[in-house]
Amino acid sequence: MTVRVLVVDDSLTMRNLISAALRQDPEIEVVGSAADPIEARAAIKTLNPDVLTLDVEMPNMNGLEFLEKIMRLRPMPVVMVSTLTAAGTDVTLAALEIGAVDAVPKPATATPEAFHDLIGKVKTAARSRVRARSDAPPREAAPQNYSPDPRHVLAIGSSTGGVEALLTVLGGFPANCPATVVTQHMPANFTASFAARLDRVCAPTVTEAVEGAPLEPGHIYIAPGGVAHLETTPGLTPRCHLSVGDPVNGHRPSVDVMFDSVARLKRPMTGxxxxxxxxxxxxxxxxxxxxxxRTLGQDEATSxxxxxxxxxxxxxxxERQLPLHRLSSAILELCADPAVRSVA
Known part of the structure; x- marks a missing residue:
């Protein structure tokens, strides 16, 4: 299968670099490029690409506005190409929430080899399931009365599409949610902004995990991107441990590493x-x-x-597969205080 790609960036140099990088893979065909959303809109109609790579800062209409129109009028896989500034990461996370499949940072060195990760992300995007924003079911409301098991630890792993999924799941948690650790595959420098974004829109306290942080109810800990694996250490109060090691399954942080460590805690747990x-x-x-x-998985239809x-x-x-919009309540039920068992 050949993946047809349209490259959208206001810089001619960047368009050429991205195109050259993608053309290194024989399964990718760059069908065209555009300097702004107006050109891109016409090119999409004419060329019918499978995947769009999209810059954030462009003339006439910024990338976020254009992405919103795409996801409303003609949903298609989009990979964001963004700067690594604080503002750039915030906007890229907003794009992932709107519906972009993935993101890559613009490299410091302007060579096609610096965009190597983009090839895999574009090919993955071509196989992704993209829906119009209006098709998404409403998020579950956080329960009014909830008592978590104070000993319970919840571990959540995600990757492509995980920003939107985590916003949906964690957005249904009350302020006193179970102690939660999360590994989301994400470039370095993005996870701090992601944790801050989650903290603003979710009831619990959400932070990027730091070494030795105690796992407490009402707190969600996000694995730092690219630098270490997030593990948990046993004890009267389990704690976060950032282990510097090689990538596992091609990822650092790795979900497997986090799940393995939680399995050793010898206490109530949900994955x-x-x-x-x-x-x-x-x-x-x-x-x-x-x-x-207890274990749950997102179902195929909503992934x-x-x-x-x-x-x-x-x-x-x-143990059970559920659609995304039903996971919050199912998780809370499994993590509830056994003496109460009420998520009403």
Missing amino acids: VILTGMGKDGARGLLTMREAGA VVYGMPKAAFELGAV
């Missing part, structure tokens, strides 16, 4: 695997289930990429 390409997290979730954890949840389900690691 959840969301949308994503590949199989990272499948084996670790099985380890959790074998250690007594942007049904890779990680599928691998976990086929391995026997997933």
Whole structure:
């Protein structure tokens, strides 16, 4: 299968670099390029690309406005190409929330080789499931009365499509949610902005994980992107541990590493695997289930990429598969205080 790509960027140099990088793969055909959304709109109608690469800052209409129009009028896979400034990461995260499949940072060195990651992301995007924003079911409202099991630890893993999925799931959590650790495959420098974004829109406290942070109810800890694996250490109060090691399954942080560490805590636990390409997290979730954890997976119909949840389900690691909009309440029920068991 040949993936047809339209490159959209206001810089001719950047358009040429991205196009040259993508043409290194024989399964990718760059069918055209555009300098702004007006040119891009005409090119989409004429060329009918499979995937769009999209810059954020462009003349006539910025990338976010254009992306919103695409997702409303002609949903298609979009990969954002963004600067690594604080403002750039915030806008890119907003784009992922709107419906962009993935994002890559603009490299410091302007060579086609610097865009190597883009090739894999474009090919993954071509296999993704993109829906019009109006088709998404409403998010579950956080319960008014909820008592978490104070000993329970919740672990969530996600990748491609995970920004939107995590906003949906965590947005349905009350302020006193179970202690939660999250590994989302994301470029370095993006996770701090992502944690801050989640903290603004979710009731619990959301932070990027730091070494030694205690796992407490009402807190969600996001694995830092690119620098270390997020693990949990056992004890009277489990804590975050950032282990500097080689990538696992091609990822650092790895969902498998996090799930494996949670399985060793010897306390009530729940594991959840969301949308994503590949199989990272499948084996670790099985380890959790074998250690007594309850486990859930996002279903195929609502996954942007049904890779990680599928691998976990086929391995026997997933106890139940559910659509994205039903996961929050199911998770809270499993993590509730057994003396109360009320999520009403």
